[in-house]
Amino acid sequence: MPDKPRLGIGLIGSGFMGRAHVFGFSTADRAFDLPYRLELSKLADVDLETARQAAEDFGFSEATGDWRELLGDPDIDVIDITAPNALHKEMALAAIAAGKHVYCEKPLAPMAADAREMAEAAEAAGVRTQVGFNYLCNPMLSLAREMIAAGELGEIRSYRAVHAEDYMADSTDPFTFRHDPAGGGALGDIGSHALATAECLLGPIERVMGDCVTHIPTRPDGGNGSRRIEVDDIGRAFLRFDSGASGSIEANWLATGRKMQHDFEVYGSKGAILYTGERFNELHFYETASRTGRHGFRRIEAAPEHPPYGQFCVAPGHQIGFNDLKAIEVAGFVRAIAGHIPEPFGFRKGLRIQTLVETIQQSAIAGKWLEVPR
Template sequence: MRREIGVAVIGTGFMGKAHALAYRAVPNAFPNSLTPRLVAVADVSETGARQAAEQFGFDRATSDWRSLLDDRDVQVVSITTPCSLHREMALAAIAAGKHVHCEKPIAPSASDAHEMMKAAESANVVTQVGYNYIKNPILKLAREMIASGELGEITSFRGIHAEDYMADPEIPYSWRVDPQNGAGALAEIGNHIVGMSRFLLGPVTHVNAQLETVNKSRPVSPGSPERREVKVDDIARLMVTFDRGCSGSIEANWTATGRKMQLEFEIYGTKGALCFSQERFNELRYFNAGGDPRTSGFARIEAGPAHPPYENFTVAGGHQLGFNDLKTIEMAEFIAAIEHGTSNFPDFREAWEIQRVVDAAIRSSAEAQRVSL
């Protein structure tokens, strides 16, 4: 009989569904894992909660997320609500002794994130934050190559996360651009590339940033002539220094017309280089500086069985993982950390560190000077 672990999910939107799907998919791809049992789902709308329960097979539905705290069948709580609610929910769940998965960004500010992290570490619960792109097998390879020295000493990083979903100035004002939700392109998508840079290269020590609001006002509602001022960034540009000694640039942009997922990086080292784009996330391009100049070039590595845990999804190379598979890996690693008491990444501490970079960038831009972390 498979051993189970009880899971509750708060929120039933894009990410609520993604979590439910991912928990369900864990035992399929990771047969040795504890099996997440979908115990309960909470949503402000009771109807929404019930529909989600039926669709995804939760045992119970509730409109009162606090009721999950006393539920002894629940060992894990997934928080997928708007960012402004994360702190309260996470602290309550931690206090109730639950392991907590929280969507990104963890909080509107680093100080909130710090409080959440401290609470979790004191309570000794396992935490995770939804920076799922780094769960990609091909990025685990990238990290290993850097860590093992295959690229030599790293000399430069260039990172981008650009999309176009906020390019249209007629998209109404909403939580997406409300500073209370930790809004802005940098906070919402830029933290992915900030996190990816940390995953690959380690801590950031200095930030020199300029944030810019391209669409300076938005209608208060669709088509309304009344407009509200937007105070968060549409574009953020950072020049960063890493603790390991190299420097780099990071750009976040949610007004990049035509781009759907330009989450990219290029890393240059003394012995090689890596280039990656989430637009083709089953590929990694690698230049080995030690090769024969006559036949050298950037090689397009395709994800395959040589890149764990690709093989958990399909045994043959070239078949490719999808976004939902990355989410499954994320949940499987979270569950494994709970079961085995091992460290987990990215946890609340890591999310706090990412948020510190975001906060430093906002401050750098406001003060027009370089900032140390």
């Protein structure tokens, strides 16, 4: 059996998401029969020392304090961007110009206009792209989508979703880049997940009515002063889907006690599905076709029948973890690079999410429903 071709990875950034990506590469390589052998080639960070330490920890062969070094490196096929959001655009455009495939953490860019430029550049250059929306990679989400598509719920009428956490609930926590008016806010940060899930399950959203609220008006600036907060702490939207379904989402980073409330409920004429990110190895399913007196929401536990769960464990109910979702994301991207499947969630889709976020924000300011641009 001939050796697989290699795919060299250049990583920019070594924080929370950088680390998660490395878990993803490492696990994907073992869990899936990929068309390439993944090689952790070079890691770039803000300075050489940081980069060297991370490269050693993460298993990269080389390190650099200058991310531009990755651009010309012939060993590198994929540039993986986990640097701060504000740098995504410059880095991605440079990587695309260098002919590299690009893997970029969400949000693709602070503004939809930037995201559009990036998506168009990638398409023009013919490189493959991936934006990190890992919750979409959950086998139970794939199951939900498959059930909806197969008509198991009948005609879908309504949708209710939320992504709520509490990481900004303490008003004494200081201003961060997430509070930056350019692209910040709960809607962009976590509402983007809710929106991606909504379109993944029910297809395109046609119109939105937004509601964005700032409940903590100022935060410490890290020094002795305080900074005014202009971004939303809570973003809500009513939704109309092309399909005729109606729905709503809420993004909330002040939801005291919530750590991963990425929830959705789908109601159709023949059945319904409930999901919570707090127990993401489960999907709850109701079907009207049950026998009289035997109706009820059933708790489906993730199992090998729900691909690609079986790549991680051959026994049902053993549960995959957050980092395994990243491995599934990596596997999809690598297969897209090989041309085996379409891009699972490329820059064009990343742009779409930014467009939804911005339309909701504009709608909230205007106080009226807006069509979502295509």
